[in-house]
Amino acid sequence: MGIFIEDYNVSGADTVALEDSIMQKGKQVTAGSKILDNFVSPFNATVVDRLLDGGFKISGRTVMDEFGLLKLSHDDNNTPSGAVRAVSEGISAYALCNDLFGRYREEAPQYDCCYIHPTYGTVSRYGLIPLASSLDQIGIVCRDLSQGFGLLSHLAGKDPKDGAMFPDSKYCYGKTDEKITLGIPRSVIEKADADTRESIMDFINKFSSTDIDLEYFDLYSQVMYILSSAEISNNLSRYDGIKFGYRASGYTDIDDLYTKTRSEGFGLDAKLTAIMGAVVLSKDHYGPYYEKAMKIRRLIKESINFDTYDVIVLPCKISDDPYENLALYSLAPLAGLPSVSFSYKGYGIQLVAGVKKENLLLSTWEVSMA
Amino acid sequence: MKYETIMGLEVHVELATKSKLFCACSTEFGSDVNENVCPVCAGMPGTSPMVNRKAIELAITAGLLTNSEISPRITFDKKNYFYPDLPAGYQLTQLFAPICKNGWVEIETDAGKKKINLVQIHLEEDAGKLIHDDWMDTTLIDFNRASVPLIEIVTRPDFRSAEEVVAFLEKLRSLLSFADVSDCKMQEGSMRCDINLSVREKGSDKLGTRTEIKNMNSLKAIAAAISYESQRHIDALETGEEVLVQETRRWDDSIGATFSMRGKEDATDYRYCPDPDIMPVFIDDEWIDAVRSNLPETAQDKFIRLTQKLGLPEYDSEIITRSKNLSTIFDETLQYYNNPKEVANWIIVELLSIAKGDNKGEDDVRIDCQKFAKLIELVDGRTINRNVGKKILSLILEEGIDPVEYVEKNKLGMINDTSLISSTIQEVLSENPKALEEYKAGSKKVHGFFVGQIMRKLGGKANPQIINKLLTEALKEI
Numbered sequence: 082m083g084i085f086i087e088d089y090n091v092s093g094a095d096t097v098a099l100e101d102s103i104m105q106k107g108k109q110v111t112a113g114s115k116i117l118d119n120f121v122s123p124f125n126a127t128v129v130d131r132l133l134d135g136g137f138k139i140s141g142r143t144v145m146d147e148f149g150l151l152k153l154s155h156d157d158n159n160t161p162s163g164a165v166r167a168v169s170e171g172i173s174a175y176a177l178c179n180d181l182f183g184r185y186r187e188e189a190p191q192y193d194c195c196y197i198h199p200t201y202g203t204v205s206r207y208g209l210i211p212l213a214s215s216l217d218q219i220g221i222v223c224r225d226l227s228q229g230f231g232l233l234s235h236l237a238g239k240d241p242k243d244g245a246m247f248p249d250s251k252y253c254y255g256k257t258d259e260k261i262t263l264g265i266p267r268s269v270i271e272k273a274d275a276d277t278r279e280s281i282m283d284f285i286n287k288f289s290s291t292d293i294d295l296e297y298f299d300l301y302s303q304v305m306y307i308l309s310s311a312e313i314s315n316n317l318s319r320y321d322g323i324k325f326g327y328r329a330s331g332y333t334d335i336d337d338l339y340t341k342t343r344s345e346g347f348g349l350d351a352k353l354t355a356i357m358g359a360v361v362l363s364k365d366h367y368g369p370y371y372e373k374a375m376k377i378r379r380l381i382k383e384s385i386n387f388d389t390y391d392v393i394v395l396p397c398k399i400s401d402d403p404y405e406n407l408a409l410y411s412l413a414p415l416a417g418l419p420s421v422s423f424s425y426k427g428y429g430i431q432l433v434a435g436v437k438k439e440n441l442l443l444s445t446w447e448v449s450m451a
Numbered sequence: 452m453k454y455e456t457i458m459g460l461e462v463h464v465e466l467a468t469k470s471k472l473f474c475a476c477s478t479e480f481g482s483d484v485n486e487n488v489c490p491v492c493a494g495m496p497g498t499s500p501m502v503n504r505k506a507i508e509l510a511i512t513a514g515l516l517t518n519s520e521i522s523p524r525i526t527f528d529k530k531n532y533f534y535p536d537l538p539a540g541y542q543l544t545q546l547f548a549p550i551c552k553n554g555w556v557e558i559e560t561d562a563g564k565k566k567i568n569l570v571q572i573h574l575e576e577d578a579g580k581l582i583h584d585d586w587m588d589t590t591l592i593d594f595n596r597a598s599v600p601l602i603e604i605v606t607r608p609d610f611r612s613a614e615e616v617v618a619f620l621e622k623l624r625s626l627l628s629f630a631d632v633s634d635c636k637m638q639e640g641s642m643r644c645d646i647n648l649s650v651r652e653k654g655s656d657k658l659g660t661r662t663e664i665k666n667m668n669s670l671k672a673i674a675a676a677i678s679y680e681s682q683r684h685i686d687a688l689e690t691g692e693e694v695l696v697q698e699t700r701r702w703d704d705s706i707g708a709t710f711s712m713r714g715k716e717d718a719t720d721y722r723y724c725p726d727p728d729i730m731p732v733f734i735d736d737e738w739i740d741a742v743r744s745n746l747p748e749t750a751q752d753k754f755i756r757l758t759q760k761l762g763l764p765e766y767d768s769e770i771i772t773r774s775k776n777l778s779t780i781f782d783e784t785l786q787y788y789n790n791p792k793e794v795a796n797w798i799i800v801e802l803l804s805i806a807k808g809d810n811k812g813e814d815d816v817r818i819d820c821q822k823f824a825k826l827i828e829l830v831d832g833r834t835i836n837r838n839v840g841k842k843i844l845s846l847i848l849e850e851g852i853d854p855v856e857y858v859e860k861n862k863l864g865m866i867n868d869t870s871l872i873s874s875t876i877q878e879v880l881s882e883n884p885k886a887l888e889e890y891k892a893g894s895k896k897v898h899g900f901f902v903g904q905i906m907r908k909l910g911g912k913a914n915p916q917i918i919n920k921l922l923t924e925a926l927k928e929i
Contacts, residue, residue, distance in 0.1 A: 104497045112496075123490050126497060208497040215727030244499045244728055311724055315529055318540020319494045323592070339533055362531070362722035371724060 116346030126208020183410025190429030201417030264390030314358020397429025473500030494538025519554030787824030
């Protein structure tokens with residue numbers, strides 16, 4: 082797999098690669114799916130306008146998994162994603178992408194990059210091809226978190242075209258002098274391998290810390306999977322071959338047009354997710370699945386209150402099973418919290434802070450790197 | 452055996468906002484195909500719906516007019532189904548937290564007054580329109596109507612007769628159109644009605660099998676459809692030849708019967724779920740009070756004002772307050788010429804008869820009220836006579852002429868000169884000896900003939916009262 086679908090051949094410290102889900106006016110944007118074949122974006126995503134206003138150059142459009150879906154089917158392809166490769170190989174200084182299921186957050190540290198997942202509602206999703214609207218969040222792959230937050234300060238801030246945002250028009254990201262206490266979910270960290278655990282313990286020792294219990298952790302993946310499937314299933318409905326994107330040829334009537342278009346246009350993961358989403362939203366399953374998952378999501382949000390700690394420390398990998406690993410990457414999107422992931426002494430660490438507390442993440446990282 | 456028909460309605464009313472429910476596109480009726488479409492209402496990925504506050508205000512207005520509770524917090528939900536006129540693959544509507552609940556509307560029929568209870572009123576977006584092109588054997592889509600705001604008014608099954616249904620819809624139309632919530636034009640589709648109907652033996656407390664008649668868009672058709680469908684149910688119950696099933700039916704106006712549209716009503720699963728892109732909207736008392744304090748006069752208030760304050764006859768007031776459009780014309784014209792009786796008269800007698808000739812209903816007449824007022828003043832002040840006035844009214848409607856300028860330019864001023872009129876009378880009498888003989892023989896009809904002849908000689912501009920007076924005197928002398 083290559084890095085770019087389209088390479089604009091620019092280089093330098095102000096270059097930003099865009100995942101193929103971020104819309105650029107006049108460009109073909111497919112979010113890695115055949116169903117959006119020939120779809121030409123009619124407008125710029127807000128983040129693209131803000132990049133250009135900030136004097137950044139767009140280096141290209143990177144390849145991605147179809148819509149950024151969770152790949153439950155194992156494949157032998159071990160190359161990292163286009164966005165992480167673009168940054169780690171020095172082709173682009175930054176990359177923007179939507180990381181719902183943790184692929185970028187897991188990969189970035191492995192390839193000596195960092196990932197910033199901002200607070201939900203601080204970066205506009207206008208022009209991001211949606212996966213699951215309540216969980217989607219444009220984030221940044223970068224080499225260095227302080228530079229990454231520098232870029233984020235150009236992107237974040239209320240956009241009237243995105244209805245689910247905080248009112249703040251601008252955010253300042255910088256170090257704080259606050260004394261930081263880490264929250265340590267030992268039972269989760271214990272699931273990681275010995276080397277990772279050692280690296281995390283070393284990291285923790287640089288700070289004051291307190292043990293915490295991540296309530297519902299064993300439900301994170303399920304809640305994430307149920308809610309994201311439902312929302313994705315909704316969001317994929319618009320791809321019907323009628324208005325834009327791919328349309329199958331040789332259909333006999335409207336139902337045949339839908340069936341053929343969606344059968345040929347979607348990959349296996351999209352089909353499975355669309356079906357799973359339809360199941361959890363169906364009359365008989367809404368209550369026991371979707372509604373229950375919504376309730377647990379609220380409980381998860383309420384359970385993370387940052388009362389005795391400022392930043393939660395998590396490993397970037399606890400299993401080879403993507404579904405089990407998903408739990409690590411569910412907390413930030415489910416609770417709308419900011420997170421960063423980066424490599425510490427060769428092992429991935431993920432930090433999660435409270436809403437709009439990005440500065441604590443930046444400070445923690447800087448202290449650990451000192 | 453005695454049967455009773457039990458009905459509940461779902462009434463869709465298009466809100467009179469300038470822009471759509473979730474984007475800034477115009478809602479204008481009759482624009483070019485796909486002229487009012489943007490990425491948001493075309494269901495493009497990467498867009499986010501932004502709720503139109505004006506639409507919420509109109510829904511609050513509808514709630515206040517129907518004695519409903521206004522919800523303090525509302526949300527929007529996705530109703531999922533595939534259809535080419537639905538761009539996003541789901542319709543945004545309100546299932547979990549509708550804007551109004553538990554209202555009621557009082558109606559009056561020959562049987563007396565009755566309260567019709569409402570389950571709820573919710574906001575939702577309209578779909579686009581499919582245009583079947585038989586020549587090309589293809590279907591085209593016009594998305595102008597996609598995402599135009601609607602309210603759906605859901606009643607309890609409180610109706611027992613077509614008269615009640617029609618009275619309710621007329622009342623609703625009056626309430627909503629007078630408050631500018633909607634123009635409620637059934638023929639243009641801005642008010643549509645689904646009827647849920649079942650029949651049971653009178654006295655029974657069990658409901659019969661229910662059928663739904665979809666998308667009714669005229670009161671006449673509604674009355675006919677109810678009568679047909681009730682009878683179909685009764686026949687099925689009595690003869691047992693047809694088994695009633697719960698289904699959706701379509702009324703065919705040309706045949707005068709209902710037909711099954713789709714059977715498996717319960718098989719449709721719309722997989723409702725909240726739309727995470729739309730944050731809950733909070734409606735506080737302050738907002739509701741602001742809407743309440745801006746509520747315009749209802750038709751009922753207006754009727755009382757016309758009859759009691761302005762002293763108009765009930766008949767005139769009834770006609771004027773039946774239509775929001777006529778009421779507006781009346782009030783506006785009155786501002787330029789404050790003579791309620793004359794203005795009412797000109798609207799009811801002259802304006803409506805011209806409109807009728809042009810095949811326009813009372814809601815479709817448009818006139819420049821300032822010019823209309825000037826015209827009425829010209830006639831009323833005896834500057835021109837009424838017949839000339841009628842001709843000028845047509846010209847105002849057709850060409851938008853200014854009546855004062857027109858009268859001056861064409862020298863249409865009324866002839867009040869008694870000597871000129873007298874000499875013309877003498878001329879006419881001497882030119883028509885036969886008619887004069889008839890008059891002498893006792894035929895009073897000839898009087899009118901003479902008036903017509905005299906008026907013609909004077910170019911239609913003479914003061915008819917003076918003609919009458921002088922002609923009567925002249926005839927007496929003979």
